[in-house]
Amino acid sequence: MSNVPYKIYLSEDELPKAWFDIRPFMKELPAPMLNPKTGKPCTREELSEIFCSDLVDQELNTTEAYIAIPEEIRAFYRMFRPSPVVRAYCLEEMLGTPAHIYYKFEGSNTSGSHKLNSAAAQVYYAKKQGIKHLATETGAGQWGTALAMATAFFGLDLQVYMVKGSAEQKPHRKAVIETYGASVIPSPSDTTEVGRRILEEHPGTSGSLGCAISEAVEYVMTHENSRYVLGSVLNHVLLHQSVIGLEAKAALDKYGISPDIIIGCAGGGSNLGGLIAPFMADKIAGKTNPEVIAVEPASCPSLTRGKYAYDFGDTGKMTPLMKMYTLGSGFIPASNHAGGLRYHGMNSILSKLYHDGYMTARSYEQTKVFEAAVQFARCEGTLPAPESSHAIRAAIDEALKCKETGEQKTILFGLTGTGYFDMPAYTQFNNGTMSDYIPTDAELEHGFASLPKID
Numbered sequence: 001m002s003n004v005p006y007k008i009y010l011s012e013d014e015l016p017k018a019w020f021d022i023r024p025f026m027k028e029l030p031a032p033m034l035n036p037k038t039g040k041p042c043t044r045e046e047l048s049e050i051f052c053s054d055l056v057d058q059e060l061n062t063t064e065a066y067i068a069i070p071e072e073i074r075a076f077y078r079m080f081r082p083s084p085v086v087r088a089y090c091l092e093e094m095l096g097t098p099a100h101i102y103y104k105f106e107g108s109n110t111s112g113s114h115k116l117n118s119a120a121a122q123v124y125y126a127k128k129q130g131i132k133h134l135a136t137e138t139g140a141g142q143w144g145t146a147l148a149m150a151t152a153f154f155g156l157d158l159q160v161y162m163v164k165g166s167a168e169q170k171p172h173r174k175a176v177i178e179t180y181g182a183s184v185i186p187s188p189s190d191t192t193e194v195g196r197r198i199l200e201e202h203p204g205t206s207g208s209l210g211c212a213i214s215e216a217v218e219y220v221m222t223h224e225n226s227r228y229v230l231g232s233v234l235n236h237v238l239l240h241q242s243v244i245g246l247e248a249k250a251a252l253d254k255y256g257i258s259p260d261i262i263i264g265c266a267g268g269g270s271n272l273g274g275l276i277a278p279f280m281a282d283k284i285a286g287k288t289n290p291e292v293i294a295v296e297p298a299s300c301p302s303l304t305r306g307k308y309a310y311d312f313g314d315t316g317k318m319t320p321l322m323k324m325y326t327l328g329s330g331f332i333p334a335s336n337h338a339g340g341l342r343y344h345g346m347n348s349i350l351s352k353l354y355h356d357g358y359m360t361a362r363s364y365e366q367t368k369v370f371e372a373a374v375q376f377a378r379c380e381g382t383l384p385a386p387e388s389s390h391a392i393r394a395a396i397d398e399a400l401k402c403k404e405t406g407e408q409k410t411i412l413f414g415l416t417g418t419g420y421f422d423m424p425a426y427t428q429f430n431n432g433t434m435s436d437y438i439p440t441d442a443e444l445e446h447g448f449a450s451l452p453k454i455d
């Protein structure tokens with residue numbers, strides 16, 4: 001194992017030919033999505049009014065482990081995949097740890113994140129169905145950028161509702177999205193009914209992902225030949241992100257490496273779900289037993305302090321109900337929170353795996369996260385996204401534990417992206433003005449009060 005290179009590359013031929021769905025391997029399936037009007041599981045037909053039909057099939061699939069990746073999508077993937085697994089030799093040395101640390105790097109494309117893996121797939125299926133217009137939300141901007149890249153490639157129109165606070169903080173993100181031909185509206189806006197309602201109830205709000213989702217869904221319900229696309233949370237997004245885990249496993253297998261600890265940051269859960277998919281199948285089957293750790297911000301702690309309940313995916317309560325760990329669709333993270341991962345809920349497959357004890361979760365305050373980000377940047381070179389830095393924080397902490405115990409554990413974490421557009425947050429950290437905020441139980445109760453009365 002001593003001859004493991006700095007970067008383990010796969011060849012283009014080794015780019016996965018099929019995505020991998022973990023559901024067929026689960027002992028118990030996650031609870032189905034419910035239609036809030038009927039209280040019954042959503043049908044294929046109901047979901048197809050908002051989402052592309054091939055994506056609905058993937059969303060509802062519980063039996064097929066492998067879903068072939070169409071050649072057109074593989075052609076797009078080849079522009080930025082396979083992505084390397086990197087052995088963090090410099091970080092190991094800096095920490096003085098006996099642990100072996102590996103990370104799967106998803107930031108080497110213009111969107112700067114893993115989101116392009118699902119954007120490519122979703123836009124392809126929309127085009128195949130003859131859809132002309134897509135609408136979506138974006139928070140930090142990576143999803144909007146990834147989707148704009150994919151709509152430019154496949155030739156579709158895109159309307160992006162961008163969380164207002166982010167649009168103001170990151171004007172360059174907006175410019176990148178517009179460069180790829182998409183239109184950006186800061187949310188909440190007066191262009192939708194739900195936007196106007198939210199503005200009336202919360203004047204001066206800097207917006208949230210939940211609000212922006214409501215606006216995008218309304219756009220789709222009021223425009224012909226259009227569909228809504230989402231960059232995380234849904235099962236089909238996790239499916240597309242399984243290329244991360246499949247490639248990581250193939251790369252590590254070349255050197256006979258099996259991780260003892262697998263770590264991912266968790267916003268809506270797509271990168272974590274994708275990274276762990278093939279490893280989790282082995283774990284459920286009892287072949288291996290890696291510890292799987294989800295890492296989230298202390299200011300938006302859906303797994304560590306949320307409730308496992310049916311909830312809406314958006315603030316305007318327009319989406320189907322999903323059973324998940326949630327802070328309530330009315331939850332809006334504190335305005336000083338700069339580290340991303342702001343979504344109130346968590347994908348239902350991951351929520352179920354967590355509920356059933358197959359993975360653990362922990363949360364960190366943002367100054368701790370940026371401390372890890374800066375350490376990582378200085379020794380490994382890559383400037384990490386704040387989101388990714390949650391996973392770095394946990395990897396460093398696990399490596400330091402090994403230093404104490406002398407254990408030589410193998411740690412794999414997901415480095416989901418780069419942080420070039422997050423320099424205002426880095427600046428705050430560097431000049432000591434970044435602060436932490438942990439919501440009180442009473443504040444969380446406020447969010448829980450927005451949960452629908454179902455179960």
Ligand SMILES: *Cc1c(COP(=O)(O)O)cnc(C)c1O
Nearest residue numbers: 232267268269270271387416417
């Ligand atoms: C969107 C994003 C995340 C969080 O989303 P998940 O769906 O939880 O993966 C993490 N890192 C980066 C760089 C992102 O852009």
